[in-house]
Amino acid sequence: MFISWWSLLWCLVPVAIVAAIYAFWCAEDLLEMLYACLRMVIQLALVGFALIWLFKNPAAHISVAVILMMLAIAAWIAIRPLKKLPEFSPQSWLGAVIALISGVGICLAITMIGVLSVSPWFKPSFIIPLAGMYLANSMNVISLSAERYFAERRTGSNQHVAKRRALKASMIPQINGLFAVGLVALPGMMTGQILSGIEPMIAVRYQIMIMAMLLGSTGIAASIMLLWLASKDSR
Incomplete structure (x- = not known):
């Protein structure tokens, strides 16, 4: 089943819920949680491109x-x-x-x-x-x-x-x-x-x-x- 990049925007819903919980319960860690989510997206996107190259050039x-x-x-x-x-x-x-x-x-x-x-x-x-x-x-x-x-x-x-x-x-x-x-x-x-x-x-x-x-x-x-x-x- 194909997942489009636009469909992934739905993933912001649970992230937003947890962010709201963090804001009320442990606001000092909110930025770290959001930063971790941002890093996750960037890292996975970069890894995706890297894996495409690795799979085509095995060594x-x-x-x-x-x-x-x-x-x-x-x-x-x-x-x-x-x-x-x-x-x-x-x-x-x-x-x-x-x-x-x-x-x-x-x-x-x-x-x-x-x-x-x-x-x-x-x-x-x-x-x-x-x-x-x-x-x-x-x-x-x-x-x-x-x-x-x-x-x-x-x-x-x-x-x-x-x-x-x-x-x-x-x-x-x-x-x-x-x-x-x-x-x-x-x-x-x-x-x-x-x-x-x-x-x-x-x-x-x-x-x-x-x-x-x-x-x-x-x-x-x-x-x-x-x-x-x-x-x-x-x-």
Whole structure:
């Protein structure tokens, strides 16, 4: 189904509602929310043009360079909420990079080579959207796990207890997603494929792959980040 740019103007309705809520409840953050929406539109439009070029000019070094850039940005965004905490260290960015490389790298390789058997392995139309999906989810889990770890340590929990509680808390969205999929929600990839006319059972197999890989990438990334934080924790 084709969506015109003019049709997208309807999307301003929920944005306006949330903006009004922000204006009454937390006016100091209203500009940040609106700025985030504007950036989202601009970034997606630019990415759309970039992907058109990438899909027409596939190359291993370009695909790898794009993914590394995405990874570096994801790591920066992951530690952004931590900068206000007293325990924050600039080294946290490096820990986030290592965590993302570990979690996303393993699951992306399994997806491209094992599950999908994509040839060539660097095919942009596959590897870049999947890498983005894995990075986005792992990035959020890294933020949640690190923030919870620091909170637990401030309350006196030892490193082992803090890591265990932080991992469990950060993985709640992923575990809830596993319980809800198919019963409460049809996730993004499955919904998109069905809307584009793909046979439902094919869409189901793709979604099972995505859910399993997201569980793996987020769990690995969170555990690596927590091990990094614990190794730097001198208390």
